[in-house]
Amino acid sequence: MISIEVVLSPVLLHLTDVTDSNVVVIDILRATSTICTAIHEGAESVIAVKTPEEALELKLKGYITAAERDGAKLEGFDMGNSPFECMNGAVKGKRIALTTTNGTKCIEAVSHAGARNVLSGSFLNLESLSDWLINDNQRVVLFCAGWKDSFNLEDTLFAGALGGLIHQKTGCLIDCDAALMSIDLYECARVDLASYLKKSSHYKRLSHLHHEEDLKYCLQHSVIHEITGLRDGEMKKI
């Protein structure tokens, strides 16, 4: 039967058993939103790698390289971590090697932990993802990437949006305090998510880097219908 647990930071992951669970990795601003966008835009796959060096090695095998640290694109790479860089045919049919400050590390961390599926979470495919998880009817772990291991608002709000939607559609019991908090926090913020997030630390960080359009894009709900999950070590349409 479906159940919902929320992990608020990578540092807390060891407290939750992810074995045989559908784990949704959440890095709303921007890694998992960008991965969902890349797959929607026809990319064959996105491989999450830990270091820029690993991404560069994959360039030799024909991958597009994408690298971000502290919100900024790294020099010498094809792309940074903006969903807009995946548009207008830029990634169609391509494989992407992506390394980011938070999100890709979480995909990598959970990929060998015996999860049933490792999925990419974003507001962009919120509705489809909730339906997919409900249909699969297994334990769901919503894994917030946070910012450098710290709790953040935007990932928690998405956990609350997705957890709340599943709860609403199935009536499943929720016995995890972090899930209960996330759902209530999303209820506080949902009327105007963008305004609510203006006080968040990462929103301020990205605004300083002039990523306002990315922020606006990543908060759109259910405009993408593809589900993105790990298959043979790479994030693909599943």
Added chain:
Amino acid sequence: MISIEVVLSPVLLHLTDVTDSNVVVIDILRATSTICTAIHEGAESVIAVKTPEEALELKLKGYITAAERDGAKLEGFDMGNSPFECMNGAVKGKRIALTTTNGTKCIEAVSHAGARNVLSGSFLNLESLSDWLINDNQRVVLFCAGWKDSFNLEDTLFAGALGGLIHQKTGCLIDCDAALMSIDLYECARVDLASYLKKSSHYKRLSHLHHEEDLKYCLQHSVIHEITGLRDGEMKKI
């Protein structure tokens, strides 16, 4: 100048610099509520110890021993972890050696970290504690004990109540996502905190152990005026 940060779990403590800060340890159900009550009831001090064995050693030095694990009093000790055990003169003038599942470990963990003060947080002395912290006008770290390293609702709600009160009284800026979340969560719950907490994991745990009176007592706001903080390794009235 005063600022507010919230640590949601002991596992996240290393991400926050507590040096020269006023650290409020929060274990609402029940360790820090019980410590505040013991001091209010005239106890000379409460020493937080890690193990039941350490508490028993202190018995030889005249301490009252108090020990709780998983919500239950341990056999062979004078007290468990209920605030009611401190009433009716039971602890007046006495020193108490207390070991609990969560809260006392946090006091012990933070006691050698270079904090300016280590204080015991509870709804019972919410108003006085906010005034004391505002008067001292230093960085405030609200440190939630959680449950066995996991996030919990009741400690986060108190962090939100205290953080919100300080913010409201001083207009201080808040640049910590966990503090922003805690304050908003408390705003959701404050109308009827007891009903809100009925869905929490630890409330259910304590209810099963028939501690309903403790729960009700620990959620009372500002009925105690003493401030309890670490002096020479023991929690005392300061």
